[in-house]
Amino acid sequence: MIDRYKPWQIVLIYIAVIIFLTFILLPFFEMFMASLRPLEHLFRSPYQFWSDDFSFRAYVDMWKTVPLLGRYILNSIFIASAVTLITLALVIPAAYAYARLDFPFKNVSLSLFLGVNMFTGAVLLIPLYRVLRTLGLLNTYWAMIVPGVAFLIPTGIWLLRGYIQKIPVELEEAAYVDGASRLYTLRRVVLPMAVPGLIVVGTAVFIGAYAQQFLFAVTFNQIREYQPLPAGLFEFIGYQSVTWNEMMAAALTGVMPVMVIFLFLQKYLVAGLTAGAVKE
Amino acid sequence: MSQTWFAWALILPAILFIAIIVAWPLVETVRLSFTNAKINSESYVGFENYAKLMESRKFQQTIIRTFYWMILSVSIKLLLGLIGAALLNATVPGKALFRVLVMPPWVIPIAIGMIGWLWLYNGHFGILSGAAQFIGILDGPFEFLAYKSSAFYSAIVADVWVGTPMVTLFLLAAMQGVSKDLYEAAWVDGASRWYRFRRITIPQIMPVMVSMALLSAIWTFNSFEIIWILTEGGPRGATTTLIVDTYKVAIGNFKFGQGAARAVVIVILLAAFSGVYLFFLEKVNRRYGTK
Numbered sequence: 322m323i324d325r326y327k328p329w330q331i332v333l334i335y336i337a338v339i340i341f342l343t344f345i346l347l348p349f350f351e352m353f354m355a356s357l358r359p360l361e362h363l364f365r366s367p368y369q370f371w372s373d374d375f376s377f378r379a380y381v382d383m384w385k386t387v388p389l390l391g392r393y394i395l396n397s398i399f400i401a402s403a404v405t406l407i408t409l410a411l412v413i414p415a416a417y418a419y420a421r422l423d424f425p426f427k428n429v430s431l432s433l434f435l436g437v438n439m440f441t442g443a444v445l446l447i448p449l450y451r452v453l454r455t456l457g458l459l460n461t462y463w464a465m466i467v468p469g470v471a472f473l474i475p476t477g478i479w480l481l482r483g484y485i486q487k488i489p490v491e492l493e494e495a496a497y498v499d500g501a502s503r504l505y506t507l508r509r510v511v512l513p514m515a516v517p518g519l520i521v522v523g524t525a526v527f528i529g530a531y532a533q534q535f536l537f538a539v540t541f542n543q544i545r546e547y548q549p550l551p552a553g554l555f556e557f558i559g560y561q562s563v564t565w566n567e568m569m570a571a572a573l574t575g576v577m578p579v580m581v582i583f584l585f586l587q588k589y590l591v592a593g594l595t596a597g598a599v600k601e
Numbered sequence: 602m603s604q605t606w607f608a609w610a611l612i613l614p615a616i617l618f619i620a621i622i623v624a625w626p627l628v629e630t631v632r633l634s635f636t637n638a639k640i641n642s643e644s645y646v647g648f649e650n651y652a653k654l655m656e657s658r659k660f661q662q663t664i665i666r667t668f669y670w671m672i673l674s675v676s677i678k679l680l681l682g683l684i685g686a687a688l689l690n691a692t693v694p695g696k697a698l699f700r701v702l703v704m705p706p707w708v709i710p711i712a713i714g715m716i717g718w719l720w721l722y723n724g725h726f727g728i729l730s731g732a733a734q735f736i737g738i739l740d741g742p743f744e745f746l747a748y749k750s751s752a753f754y755s756a757i758v759a760d761v762w763v764g765t766p767m768v769t770l771f772l773l774a775a776m777q778g779v780s781k782d783l784y785e786a787a788w789v790d791g792a793s794r795w796y797r798f799r800r801i802t803i804p805q806i807m808p809v810m811v812s813m814a815l816l817s818a819i820w821t822f823n824s825f826e827i828i829w830i831l832t833e834g835g836p837r838g839a840t841t842t843l844i845v846d847t848y849k850v851a852i853g854n855f856k857f858g859q860g861a862a863r864a865v866v867i868v869i870l871l872a873a874f875s876g877v878y879l880f881f882l883e884k885v886n887r888r889y890g891t892k
Contacts, residue, residue: 326691326692331693334693335693341681341685341703342703345703345705346702347721347728348714348718349705350728351717351720351721351728352717352720354728355726363726364725364726365726368726368727368728368731368742370731370735411614412615414610414612414615415612415614417611418609418611418612419612422604423604423608424608425605434619437623439819439872440627441825443823443825443848444630445626445627445630445864446848446851446852447630447633447851447852447861448626448627448630449622452621452622452625452626452629468622470618470622471623472623474615474618528707531709531710532707532708532709532710532711533710533711534710534712535711535830536825550710551713554712554713565720568716569716569717569720572716572717575713576708576710576713579708580708580709583704587701590770591774594770594775595774595775595777
């Protein structure tokens with residue numbers, strides 16, 4: 322068996338991990354601390370780490386200050402889910418074609434797809450606004466879903482293509498021999514085999530769609546009821562005062578559902594990526 | 602022949618979608634860049650917008666700043682990602698927990714993470730300034746986002762924070778994909794842990810590293826929300842990258858034409874950068890024999 326870590330190496334690894342995690346988790350810790358402080362003590366200077374009046378009141382009051390908060394949290398999840406489903410529906414056939422079939426302009430069109438990665442919504446904001454206006458999608462959920470899908474298709478194709486390439490081609494050939502149509506083979510042979518890859522792509526797309534809702538939401542949607550959480554949070558900035566403690570509480574509460582889902586999926590994510598989706 | 606039709610039928614929906622939502626707006630952007638379009642007016646001005654950009658010293662500084670921002674941030678992300686992945690790949694108790702705890706900055710909306718950083722960087726109420734005063738590094742509150750160079754590097758740290766988890770995860774997956782036989786064979790030959798990391802792990806994950814680096818570079822170059830929420834490009838333009846500048850001109854000042862010209866410059870610079878990068882990627886691939 323390969324050599325084990327010596328005790329001092331293990332200690333060193335743990336110290337490094339703790340430093341690494343401190344950097345990663347510090348903003349969350351800070352948000353949590355701020356959410357516990359009563360508003361009048363939030364702006365106390367000089368800085369005080371501990372106050373004896375910590376309370377969870379903000380977690381109760383936030384629902385009253387911004388009545389639509391629950392809706393914003395669900396909107397965020399709904400938008401990201403819709404983006405994921407539509408992206409998968411477009412990406413699965415395309416990724417299959419790039420993984421398995423030979424056709425003219427295959428490499429050219431694939432590079433063009435990947436070239437889309439060079440644009441973000443922010444570069445194309447004004448023409449994109451006009452296109453959405455022409456299509457009548459402004460101020461609807463679609464205004465946030467449609468651009469999200471477009472910018473995630475390339476990554477989706479890239480990830481899933483790598484995964485499908487790793488599936489043994491013999492199974493499909495066997496299905497053809499038995500007289501199955503191409504579409505049937507794709508649906509009943511390739512798709513079930515690609516499930517781990519679909520989890521990877523689905524999770525990556527969902528995260529991409531969930532993490533980047535702010536810009537499209539504030540630019541393409543004016544209707545409060547449709548706003549996702551990152552945009553809705555700024556309602557805590559009122560005319561009179563900013564209830565920062567409630568904003569922090571709402572931010573932490575709002576991302577909880579997705580964090581919990583991710584907790585269950587992350588194992589499959591690493592396993593799926595390892596299985597070869599990112600090779601090449 | 603039928604395979605060609607079938608292939609294109611499979612790709613067509615995705616192509617149509619991209620054509621309408623990305624390609625058409627791109628064509629429109631190029632057209633707008635030759636006009637002085639504002640909200641309700643628009644007329645052709647030729648290369649005037651570009652000529653203005655060429656002359657502007659401020660714009661040249663913005664380009665340099667953007668590349669500095671990208672190269673510095675991506676280098677740190679890759680370095681931290683590599684260290685993080687190596688740490689998470691070590692077989693020590695608790696590694697499953699560590700793996701979960703590294704992911705949150707990637708999973709949550711960027712705008713929400715930035716609210717946390719805004720608070721951290723606050724001189725009066727933030728823990729960073731507070732801790733620095735407690736230890737004695739500072740003798741008064743320090744506003745991280747109020748001064749030119751501290752704002753720039755503070756924004757870099759926040760950008761690194763957002764980008765590192767994903768790099769870590771992909772490199773971790775790549776490391777786990779390396780065949781155990783290679784390590785055992787090297788171990789039998791008496792290779793040290795560090796030697797195995799350098800001569801087996803690094804070359805084996807190189808293909809993932811280089812493609813990750815390009816993707817990360819493009820995203821960092823276009824990183825908008827992070828800067829916008831932290832500083833809106835200030836103070837005095839210190840954190841204004843090309844994408845922030847474009848947004849400010851086009852959306853902030855409603856100068857659609859001039860904004861479009863900036864957008865086109867972004868696309869040209871990124872295409873050139875990607876081209877040069879892929880040229881070198883080809884060389885790396887040949888050297889490590891992965892293609």
